[in-house]
Amino acid sequence: MASITKVSPFAPGELVPLPPIAGVKIAVAEAGIKYANRTDVLLMLFPEGTQVGGVLTRSKTSSAAVDWCREQLQHASARALVVNSGNANAFTGQRGREAVEATAAFAGEAGGFEAERVFIASTGVIGEPLDATKFSHVLSKMAGEANEDLWHDAARAIMTTDTYPKVATRRAFVGNVPVTLNGIAKGSGMIQPDMATMLSFIVTDAAVEGHVLTELLRRHVKTTFNAVTVDGDTSTSDTLLIFATGEAAAKGAPKIAGPDDPEAAAFSAALLSLLHDLAIQVVKDGEGISKLMTIHVEGAESDEAAHRIAMTIGNSPLVKTAVAGEDANWGRIVMAVGRSGEAADRDRLSIWFGDIQVAKDGLRDPDYKEEQGAAYMKRGEIEIRVDCGAGGPGRATVWASDLTYDYIRINADYRS
């Protein structure tokens, strides 16, 4: 990937602080996998009894680490997470599988638990063999040094072309006991997650069974990580994992045993909010982004249809370049709606930029003035609302970045 010189205009001034979560220890290190002078390995250690849930890429060419996580998720029990950046360990065949097994074995040895309790994620170049021996000494050293207060460092260690680390935290009350949810994520190209983003990890002290964690993620990714797009591409490595230590149970928090249990409601809402926060951060750091589009579609036959229409708009190179060029070119939105394949009535279609109606009942709104649109498009965050005219109850919202010279610069440069 190319060197990044330009930070996203949406980078936060400073990172929100993440509170420690009792018993969760973090270490980062420089293993020199690909990058020089930066951390590229993250180790998280979880207390005994930690449950895990996850959703993984549906790519047919998933990485060795994704395959491993899919297998271990059946047990729903975790003691560690190892993430490396710089090499995706994807399309590396049997050697890739062996690299994952070796990494899990090193981490298990370092922490004193079974290799099967170690969850692994890798991100970076596809098709290069990953030399897991680089982790052997690093991981045991990391396990010795790990401490509870390194959340920002964790987010930094998993970055690739990201221009800022992505962190978020939420608090919820489960049976009157406060629980914490901390999350980190990374983007920032190859992003139209299908089940999950490239990489995101959530940790909570709530007591939640693994299958409930997975079910809650499944429900919430639809309107969060699966509703953002940078370039329409889906990674071989998309991984979203949530670890629940259950430590809050010692303070009296009831165990959440079903996704629809009354105890689950506040936790579920906090998780949704956290995932939404992280997903928006990912798209706001989309490669080369200059503007964020929020695309609302209504009047579709179903929520799924509305989602597909919104994604077609958000992925259209012609819409994305128009937004980048501050051109209120709503004709390209009409095109994208028509192209989506979903039911839409051209002669009832309406389009708004923010509160400005530009098209109405299949025609340019007679009251619309080009200057209004031009002025609106100068904003950093552009809201596009479309009633596709099919008269249905379906609605959806999608967040997308625009398509700029910088996207080309970042992606057309040599890998070296």
Place this chain on the structure above:
Amino acid sequence: MASITKVSPFAPGELVPLPPIAGVKIAVAEAGIKYANRTDVLLMLFPEGTQVGGVLTRSKTSSAAVDWCREQLQHASARALVVNSGNANAFTGQRGREAVEATAAFAGEAGGFEAERVFIASTGVIGEPLDATKFSHVLSKMAGEANEDLWHDAARAIMTTDTYPKVATRRAFVGNVPVTLNGIAKGSGMIQPDMATMLSFIVTDAAVEGHVLTELLRRHVKTTFNAVTVDGDTSTSDTLLIFATGEAAAKGAPKIAGPDDPEAAAFSAALLSLLHDLAIQVVKDGEGISKLMTIHVEGAESDEAAHRIAMTIGNSPLVKTAVAGEDANWGRIVMAVGRSGEAADRDRLSIWFGDIQVAKDGLRDPDYKEEQGAAYMKRGEIEIRVDCGAGGPGRATVWASDLTYDYIRINADYRS
């Protein structure tokens, strides 16, 4: 659209000459619809008895002209074609419909035939009302001046962001009588035709029934116009029409009454070759193109599956930018195959750049050297071959342009 300063590197040195087709008269004019100092209206007049076939965009927001053509194609009988550039007359509601009817009436009056025999296509900005009164005097003047030898001018008059006119001609023998097929086409953004390209018109003196013309187009667009992509977007106005004057019957050519008749074979082959020629010309003039990709996929479950995999590769912004950057980044091809949703076996996947095998049985080919790939990527025409490993008989070829700074420049500029 932006002013175009850079001509496609694939522009032909000079245009191939197109022979006149007896009885087919052409005129072009400057109606001043949008562009200054360039022709923007094309009129073609056909002799009595001319049959017509066509395929039209499947967009749900199709233009008024497309709706009109769809209606008139039921009669399969044509006397004129009117095309304007600069305004697509799409998303213009009842006024758009009225503009089409007025244009047809003007042309019918000028030529002395029914308005329903007039086929119409419009290309350019979406959502702006088209003032058809501009055509009223122009068309009668054009009808008076029309002559048989203006094929290159015809191709030029329908251009929008095209950097060169697209023309092609073929000859076939129908029952030992030579017949001619002339074709013109235009692109060059919003191109992933779905049924047809943006605009292409074929004229022949063969005697072919309208329903046969439509059926032959349907068969042949699959591997020609529907197998090229610039930006994955589909126009509201995609129109491919073929007009058959039948004049060759006077010289003894048998009438072609069925797509599988023995008389149809040579004509059908010539038509396929012509469509292929024009489709490649369209993608070679794709907005901002610097390199042409030819993407072959084999080993898929079906030809349709292979086509979808190839299109996913050809539309991937990450693949397109890698090619633009002369980066032999085959990992992004693996990603696109995985993302396509079609059956593929990661551990049997093989990839070639030209004759250079880069991936083999789910791994980087041990004999592959990065320098080979780097050298190959310097070419103007890049061949990518993928065996997706599903072990099926499905295969397909797709042609795609890359994604460059110039694409952004062309599309991110203001419309004005």
